[in-house]
Amino acid sequence: MSETELPLQDDDTEADVAQLDEDDRLKPEFVRAVLDAVYAGDAEGARALVEPLHPADIADLFELTPHEDRADLAKAITDLLDADVFAEMNDYVREDLIDALEPHEIADIAAELDTDDAVAIIEDMDVEDQREVLRALDPDDRAAIEEALSYPEESAGRLMQRELIAVPEHWSVGDTLDYLRLHEELTTDFWEIYVVDPGHKPVGTCKLSWILRTPRNIAISDVMQREQTLIPVDMDQEEVALRFQKYALISAAVVDLSGRLVGMITVDDVVHIIQQEAGEDILRLSGAGEGDINEPILLTVRTRITWLVVNLGTAILAASVVGLFQGEIGRFALLAVLMPIVSGMGGNAGTQTLAVVVRALATNQLTESNTIRMIVREFRIAAANGAMLGVLIGCGTWLIFGNPALALVIALAMIINNLVAGLAGVLVPVTLDRLDVDPAVSSAVFVTTMTDVMGFFSFLGLATLWGLGS
Incomplete structure (x- = not known):
């Protein structure tokens, strides 16, 4: 390397520092400078700022640009929007830009990409738009992409590249x-x-x-x-x-x-x-859908409200259990104060177990050969945690309220609900997985329902048997 090249590399490094922060993210002031140039109609100025960026950083720039301004930014730096930028772009942002492009322009971009990246661009388009883009491709590229689109979504056929040796x-x-x-x-x-x-x-x-x-x-x-x-x-x-x-x-x-x-x-x-x-x-696990901040608001609302409605139904079920003991609660108001502790702690314990089991299923760590061992393991963990929490909440209740019977009831309820949480956290996702239902989608609703119902039932049921409300 010649000495005359060294100052150029130093300049490039300084340019990167001006654009990116210490975590390699675009600086807010840089994004504002680009957008200010776009708003002012200074396409050359915007292009000069963006040109030194890596394709992945240009893709990030579009994600950081408000939805309504992305088309204007694309027009200002059209010659920088190559295939590499589209390959790095968020799916929803890419769809925004593709909607503003002509089929032959999309075909030009797809022709420069590996087959898997070209398929990622074309697969979410409307059928008629897909046909127009495919017609604009040369026969070899069209045949490769059509073959890829014939395979199921999220399969190796969609993912693979045809370009190999x-x-x-x-x-x-x-x-x-x-x-x-x-x-x-x-x-x-x-x-x-x-x-x-x-x-x-x-x-x-x-x-x-x-x-x-x-x-x-x-x-x-x-x-x-x-x-x-x-x-x-x-x-x-x-x-x-x-x-x-x-x-x-x-x-x-x-x-x-x-x-x-x-x-x-x-x-x-x-x-x-x-x-x-x-x-x-x-x-x-949370029912939040894809969770992409670029996802359209209506689609996000539709996804979340589905599981919120389901959760509303399970909450009503838990409330109905409480309703069975409203007489005891009316006579001994402390029950209403303490019962959320039992159900809440059970829910947290169940979520912990559920997260571990879902991950183990996803990574093939949990299979039929070690399911029983996993159940026994989580039961032992739940018993230990339940005993420690039961002793802690029991002692605290006794010290605060001076009622040994109430302390014993909440301690036993805590142990019982933790055992239920541990077993539910394993059995629910494993059962769903055996039924070919994605355990990550439905497990949380069932586990939370079981811990809420059993938490209320064990605590209020034991209190009734003990005669605390009499």
Whole structure:
């Protein structure tokens, strides 16, 4: 590197500092400067500010721009909106921009992307818009995208790239190197070369480092690794991510139902899946839908109100249990003061267990072979926690209210409800999983209902048996 290049690198670094904060996020003042230039009609000024940014940062800029101003920003920096920017963009923000583009413009962007990224852009469009975009593509790109769209959503077929390097098993290392050098149309981003038989079925894989360090006359079949992880084209993307994690994969071949090589999946795609699936499971536990801050308000309201209505029904069920003991509550008002403690603590304990179990199911840590062990483990944890909390709340009740009977009742109710919470936190998601129902979606409602009902019933029932209200 020459000395004349060093000042340019320093300048670039200073520009990055002016645009990004210490956490690599766009600074508010930078975003305001870009938008001020757009509002003033200074497209050249906006472009000059945005041009040094990485495509991912340009995508972030659009996410930070108000919905109504994104089209104006896009017009100001049209030549910077390349395929890499769209590939990094939030789904809802990308839909906003795509709606403002002509089909041939979308086709130009899709043609520059890997197949999986192009599919991500096109798959959420209306059917008629999809057809127009596909008609504007060249035949090879159109065929690849149409094939990908024929696979189920969130499957390996949607996720995979068609751009890969495959060579026949009878070639030598020299043949492979010559093939890579002489064919400019081949993809340039790959880590492994797949070796196939005459039926185009993968028989092995060979890392680039092995090929580069092997003499030309050695057969590729002598260099390749025959054991490999093959991904069925219809495998769910969450299972794909688990395989990458389990076997520490960089890339993996995707095969169709006949075992033929049809694509590959790379680790950069899997990173997005892991982040997406983890976020989905957490949000589903709360019934918050996708939880994307760019999601349309009406869609968010519709998603949340569904589970809030369900929760309203379960709350009425819990309230009906309290209604069975309204006589005792009327005669001994302290019961009304203390009973939310029992149900609330049970709900918290159930949520803790539920979160652990749902995660274990999602990562394949919890299977049929260790379910009983998991149930016993959580029962022991619930018993220990319940005993400690029971003693604590019992002693506190005795000291504050001076009523040993009331203290014993709330202590026993706390233990009982914690045991119920521990068992429900395991049994509910496991049962839903066995029934092929996503446990992350429905478990929280059932577990909370069980802990509320049992919390009220155990506390008020024991109080009635003890004659506290008489």
